[in-house]
Amino acid sequence: MERRRFLVQGGKATALAAATGGVAWAFHDRIPSRNRTIHVKKIDFEVPGDPLLPGLALARNPDDPVQALRGALDAMGGIRRFVQPGERVTIKPNVGWDRTPEQAANTNPHLVGEMVRLCLAAGASQVIVTDHTCNDPRRTFLRSGIREAVEAAGGTILLPQEEDYVDVAIGGEVLGVWPVLRQAIYTDRFINMPITKHHRLSGCTVGMKNHYGILGGRRGALHQKIDLSIVELARFVRPTLTVVDNTRVLLRSGPQGGSLDDVERRDAVIVATDPVAADARACEFLGLSPEQVGHIAAAHAAKLGTLYYPEAGFAEVP
Amino acid sequence: MTPRRLRWVRRISQGLFLLVFSWLVLKTTFGVDLALDRSGEISLPYPVSLFLELDPLVAIATLLSSWTLYRGLLWSLVILLPTIFFGRFFCGWICPLGTINHLISELPARRGRRAGGRKGETNRYHPYQRFKYLVLLFVLAAAAMGSLQAGLLDPLCLLARSLGTVVLPTLHTAAAGLLDGVKSLGWPPLGNAAQWIYDQVAVVLLPFRRAHFHGILLLGLVFVAVLALNRLFSRFWCRGICPLGALLGLFSRFSFLGLEKDASTCTHCNRCLRACQGGDDPVPGVPWRKTECHLCLNCTAECPEGSVRFRLGPVLGDAAGAPPVPAMDVGRRAALVAVGAGLATVPLLRTGDTFSVNPDPDRIRPPGALPEEEFLARCVRCGQCMRVCPNNALHPAALEAGFEGLWTPVVIPRIGYCEPTCTLCGEVCPTGALAPLTILQKIGGAETPPSRIGTAFVDRGRCLPWAMDRPCIVCEEWCPTSPKAVHLEEVTVTDREGREVAVMRPRVDPGLCTGCGACEHACPVTDRRAIRVTAVGESRSWENQILPDRSGAPERAS
Numbered sequence: 001m002e003r004r005r006f007l008v009q010g011g012k013a014t015a016l017a018a019a020t021g022g023v024a025w026a027f028h029d030r031i032p033s034r035n036r037t038i039h040v041k042k043i044d045f046e047v048p049g050d051p052l053l054p055g056l057a058l059a060r061n062p063d064d065p066v067q068a069l070r071g072a073l074d075a076m077g078g079i080r081r082f083v084q085p086g087e088r089v090t091i092k093p094n095v096g097w098d099r100t101p102e103q104a105a106n107t108n109p110h111l112v113g114e115m116v117r118l119c120l121a122a123g124a125s126q127v128i129v130t131d132h133t134c135n136d137p138r139r140t141f142l143r144s145g146i147r148e149a150v151e152a153a154g155g156t157i158l159l160p161q162e163e164d165y166v167d168v169a170i171g172g173e174v175l176g177v178w179p180v181l182r183q184a185i186y187t188d189r190f191i192n193m194p195i196t197k198h199h200r201l202s203g204c205t206v207g208m209k210n211h212y213g214i215l216g217g218r219r220g221a222l223h224q225k226i227d228l229s230i231v232e233l234a235r236f237v238r239p240t241l242t243v244v245d246n247t248r249v250l251l252r253s254g255p256q257g258g259s260l261d262d263v264e265r266r267d268a269v270i271v272a273t274d275p276v277a278a279d280a281r282a283c284e285f286l287g288l289s290p291e292q293v294g295h296i297a298a299a300h301a302a303k304l305g306t307l308y309y310p311e312a313g314f315a316e317v318p
Numbered sequence: 319m320t321p322r323r324l325r326w327v328r329r330i331s332q333g334l335f336l337l338v339f340s341w342l343v344l345k346t347t348f349g350v351d352l353a354l355d356r357s358g359e360i361s362l363p364y365p366v367s368l369f370l371e372l373d374p375l376v377a378i379a380t381l382l383s384s385w386t387l388y389r390g391l392l393w394s395l396v397i398l399l400p401t402i403f404f405g406r407f408f409c410g411w412i413c414p415l416g417t418i419n420h421l422i423s424e425l426p427a428r429r430g431r432r433a434g435g436r437k438g439e440t441n442r443y444h445p446y447q448r449f450k451y452l453v454l455l456f457v458l459a460a461a462a463m464g465s466l467q468a469g470l471l472d473p474l475c476l477l478a479r480s481l482g483t484v485v486l487p488t489l490h491t492a493a494a495g496l497l498d499g500v501k502s503l504g505w506p507p508l509g510n511a512a513q514w515i516y517d518q519v520a521v522v523l524l525p526f527r528r529a530h531f532h533g534i535l536l537l538g539l540v541f542v543a544v545l546a547l548n549r550l551f552s553r554f555w556c557r558g559i560c561p562l563g564a565l566l567g568l569f570s571r572f573s574f575l576g577l578e579k580d581a582s583t584c585t586h587c588n589r590c591l592r593a594c595q596g597g598d599d600p601v602p603g604v605p606w607r608k609t610e611c612h613l614c615l616n617c618t619a620e621c622p623e624g625s626v627r628f629r630l631g632p633v634l635g636d637a638a639g640a641p642p643v644p645a646m647d648v649g650r651r652a653a654l655v656a657v658g659a660g661l662a663t664v665p666l667l668r669t670g671d672t673f674s675v676n677p678d679p680d681r682i683r684p685p686g687a688l689p690e691e692e693f694l695a696r697c698v699r700c701g702q703c704m705r706v707c708p709n710n711a712l713h714p715a716a717l718e719a720g721f722e723g724l725w726t727p728v729v730i731p732r733i734g735y736c737e738p739t740c741t742l743c744g745e746v747c748p749t750g751a752l753a754p755l756t757i758l759q760k761i762g763g764a765e766t767p768p769s770r771i772g773t774a775f776v777d778r779g780r781c782l783p784w785a786m787d788r789p790c791i792v793c794e795e796w797c798p799t800s801p802k803a804v805h806l807e808e809v810t811v812t813d814r815e816g817r818e819v820a821v822m823r824p825r826v827d828p829g830l831c832t833g834c835g836a837c838e839h840a841c842p843v844t845d846r847r848a849i850r851v852t853a854v855g856e857s858r859s860w861e862n863q864i865l866p867d868r869s870g871a872p873e874r875a876s
Contacts, residue, residue: 036502097798098737098738098739100358134796134840135737136348136527136708136709136737137526138348138349138350138352138526138708139348139360139708139737139739139740142352142353142354142360143354143358143360143739159350159526161526161527161528162494162528163494163497163498199795200791200794200795200806200822201789201790201791201795201822218842218844220790220792220840220841220842221842223789223790223791223792223795223842224782224788224789224790224842225789226789253800253801253802255795256795256796256797256798257800258798258799258800259800259801262800
């Protein structure tokens with residue numbers, strides 16, 4: 001072989017060998033790494049407390065639940081205390097199941113629509129209503145009446161898809177790394193709007209259990225340590241407000257229901273800044289005492305709020 | 319109008335019908351903008367199976383197998399009657415698979431047997447084109463024996479099935495993967511741009527939910543093969559295999575449209591032959607084959623001398639005196655063999671055990687499905703039910719329904735369960751293999767039973783409260799019936815540390831279970847679920863029952 005050709009070809013071969021080795025070296029990894037996990041210990045949307053105002057307020061109105069919501073909210077200082085102009089608001093009602101409003105498996109659509117309207121009136125730049133539904137989200141948001149109510153009020157529905165979740169290192173015992181809805185993290189205000197329902201394992205599902213709806217992934221596995229998972233989630237997400245729909249409550253066959261025989265009217269709305277107190281008062285509508293409900297007692301013990309709700313300042317609006 | 323202008327009309331017609339067909343397939347999905355109607359039902363705003371109802375092969379095959387012409391299949395006369403007078407205009411002007419084949423066939427070949435002038439030779443009539451008549455006779459004979467195999471090879475069913483379960487879902491996966499890849503590059507402007515493009519594409523092409531269908535590789539390979547064969551012979555599928563083309567060929571026997579050839583002006587340039595789609599020998603000097611012609615008009619548009627022209631009125635042979643060719647020259651013996659094979663295949667398949675005495679427990683049919691025998695007499699495997707299912711519950715069967723039921727729909731609850739208030743699969747079924755149901759017929763009322771597709775069974779060896787004394791009630795939580803078919807028994811057990819643990823163990827009430835599979839879908843034991851549905855208890859069957867008081871007797875929608 002000619003010397004010149006030998007050198008050229010040898011140079012090319014060496015360059016290729018170096019490049020191959022370089023790529024291998026650059027990507028070499030001793031432990032398989034999990035990518036794209038973000039570390040967030042707490043998503044806190046609370047407003048500063050006000051000693052002159054109650055921690056929760058309950059209002060009743062058998063004719064118009066919207067009036068009850070307004071009454072309770074006014075007793076808490078009004079919407080402008082919680083939503084400032086220009087803020088992005090995420091509202092998380094319970095939209096779990098392909099059920100009609102009468103079946104009381106999902107939050108009353110009139111209340112959700114009114115909450116959207118109030119936030120926009122307070123100057124919110126956008127109001128997004130979302131939930132990780134159990135049944136298909138298209139059907140669930142449709143049949144629950146929430147899509148129609150929210151869109152009529154000027155809000156936006158987000159039907160979550162795979163790419164709307166981000167893996168979050170929450171750092172709990174059960175909730176270690178878990179997929180969380182982006183819309184619950186990247187927002188300014190978070191309003192939790194549960195409905196009070198029976199649940200065989202947790203006793204009841206009200207506000208703190210409703211936070212499950214910002215989680216994706218294998219939620220069914222959480223039921224093995226349901227109380228702990230609810231408490232860890234309550235520690236992770238601190239809502240601006242918990243607005244509990246007690247206009248119709250589901251007494252049996254929860255959380256999905258189906259039969260109107262399992263539904264009773266209570267015509268009440270609770271608005272609270274203390275999520276534990278909200279759940280404690282609401283579970284009484286199901287005939288439960290908050291001390292008996294595992295996750296409420298555990299959340300109280302973890303100092304996430306008080307189950308002795310009169311201590312939080314309880315106002316009952318006629 | 320000049321032949322060249324008329325050819326443009328044909329091209330526009332092909333494009334429009336391909337668009338309409340694709341649009342209807344795209345619209346066979348639960349759109350995020352659907353609304354409830356006054357009775358609380360959700361139905362699609364478009365007649366998405368219209369194209370399948372226009373299909374004369376679907377109509378005739380289901381007529382032979384079920385002795386009824388279901389609902390919209392009367393529309394097929396719109397195609398069939400004009401074919402009798404004017405020939406196979408459907409193949410050349412309307413058929414969407416034909417249009418795709420046409421496009422692929424006409425991509426230029428740079429080398430090989432179809433390059434340049436050699437293409438004319440491959441476009442002459444070849445004996446392989448007779449094979450489609452044998453396919454037709456086979457599927458019609460099988461239909462007469464009660465088994466609808468025509469849907470496997472019917473071009474509209476094949477295309478709807480391939481687009482719906484293979485092409486569009488694969489596109490979805492590819493697009494989502496590409497988007498993910500671009501985003502992971504870590505440059506936000508690029509990621510945002512990719513997201514914007516993805517969103518625009520998604521609005522048109524991608525359904526809300528990414529679908530994953532069972533065993534689609536074979537389905538995809540068949541589709542790719544059909545497309546690839548166009549590079550061997552132009553429109554190989556249309557000329558040699560398509561049973562719908564064969565049927566329309568038979569029906570065009572008395573057509574008045576004829577090709578008049580003038581051998582005296584012909585210069586033998588063979589341009590007509592090179593452009594021919596049907597392989598019907600438009601070139602002067604040999605007989606024109608009416609039943610092969612797609613009426614694409616390429617020959618008349620290409621001829622520089624005006625030597626070939628379409629004329630109304632019977633054309634006997636041509637000016638050179640060549641005799642007319644019989645409509646279906648497959649020969650009596652071959653025809654008898656094809657019919658005999660079709661007749662014999664059905665009892666052969668049904669003598670095997672899977673049809674009757676040993677059905678697969680995973681052969682869970684969609685709600686409203688007719689009893690298996692009647693179901694197989696009607697299902698054309700168009701895949702519309704699978705595509706419209708909002709939960710991705712319906713899948714093309716591999717062998718769950720035996721060879722006879724290849725690609726017929728089955729429910730795989732682990733992937734998706736049957737939504738109690740959803741009735742879309744029966745709504746889109748073009749042949750009534752799935753009867754349309756109202757919500758009341760689906761979930762049952764005070765007096766009427768629900769439509770059951772199977773029964774759930776707890777696997778006590780895998781169920782957390784049963785096998786491992788861990789609390790879990792997810793199946794009960796998800797059970798949609800009122801009262802719940804999955805109910806819980808509270809027991810106190812002692813764990814290995816000696817502590818008392820209260821657990822609730824699920825049991826299934828077979829009298830209430832509809833087999834919807836919500837429990838199986840939600841069960842946290844992710845791979846083989848601890849509660850699983852099998853077909854036993856299905857409303858449509860007399861025999862496949864557990865309870866003594868349930869004799870099936872499917873209540874059919876009238």
